Amino acid sequence: MFKNFFPNKILSFSNKLLSFLIILMLLIVFVGLIYSLFLSPPDFTQGDSVRIMYVHVPASFIALGCFGFMGIASICTLIFKIKVLPLMAKSLAPVGSVFALVSIVTGSLWGKPTWGTWWVWDARLTSMLILFIFYIAYISVWKFVDNYEKANKVSSIIAIIGSLNLPVIKYSVDWWNTLHQTSSITLTSAPTIHYTMLIPLTIMLIGTILYTLIVFLMKYKTEIMKFKLDKRNKEN
């Protein structure tokens, strides 16, 4: 399976797979949105403003997940010097950063009618903003540093340092007093979210993961082609 990510295979198999994934994603997101906006119930405390959760939570999940992948890929890049790994990390950064921004903006829109404020500097929100800044730093290094090896090294370090922020984001609501509430879905205890809301949330999460995969594949294809072209140009 992993052979498919190698430069030669990815260019051939991704077109058919991509079309299939896009149609599947559109279906799932469509069903998810119908469920989230109309079929699911309002919350006993928040009323209909709870519906922002169906976008906010998947976005946050992806923002953290993408950066986690980038961190692991960067460690392996620095240790094993595998050539495709920086290209993969580079392809995850744009979609991850956009979802980090979506998380912050939707969170802000959710905060005003529920908490009574657009923003607070509590641990959860502040660490999410820091994550977004790390994303921007990572993308900027690749954009503005001309030498590939230098960009690779610096961006990998940024991704590794930024990954230290990930457990802080996740556990901030448990370690300190924050305005943001604690997790409703955990690995160790039953979810504190009713199944009529958990189902649309799961559908939206799957749709968002598919969307992320699609954008990643498109960018990855481009990066591989660019890499091969640069290599050929250097040899001439």
Added chain:
Amino acid sequence: MLSKKARTRIVLISFLLVASILVVFVVLKSLEENVVYFFSPTELYNKEDISFNKKIRVGGLVKDGSVINNQTSINFIVTDLNNEIIVSYKGSLPNLFSEGKGVVAEGKLKDKKYFIADKILAKHDENYMPPEVTKILKKTKE
């Protein structure tokens, strides 16, 4: 299996990672008072370096039956089921503010038992359910 170069790099990176984690831990621990968004009534009660001029935040639950609407201000009690503090506030409350629910008040301490707030935020917990389910839960409690 691993080349000598890869092995040295693993050692170097692990060392740097552990060092960075320690740095982050020490920094966050020492800045703890600035990282927490509010103090609970118990934390305020036990705090030694309390300043009555600094803007701080207290958070907890609004004690049932404690909300009193005066002519000039609204008074209520914030409790963490261990200790309480009286909060006085002039202004409009957020929509989700209600008795038995979470609240964060920002302002200054008048004394250890009395807090004058200039901003009130509602804090909701991690429970999400439809209104019908809460009605059923209330019925089974009675």
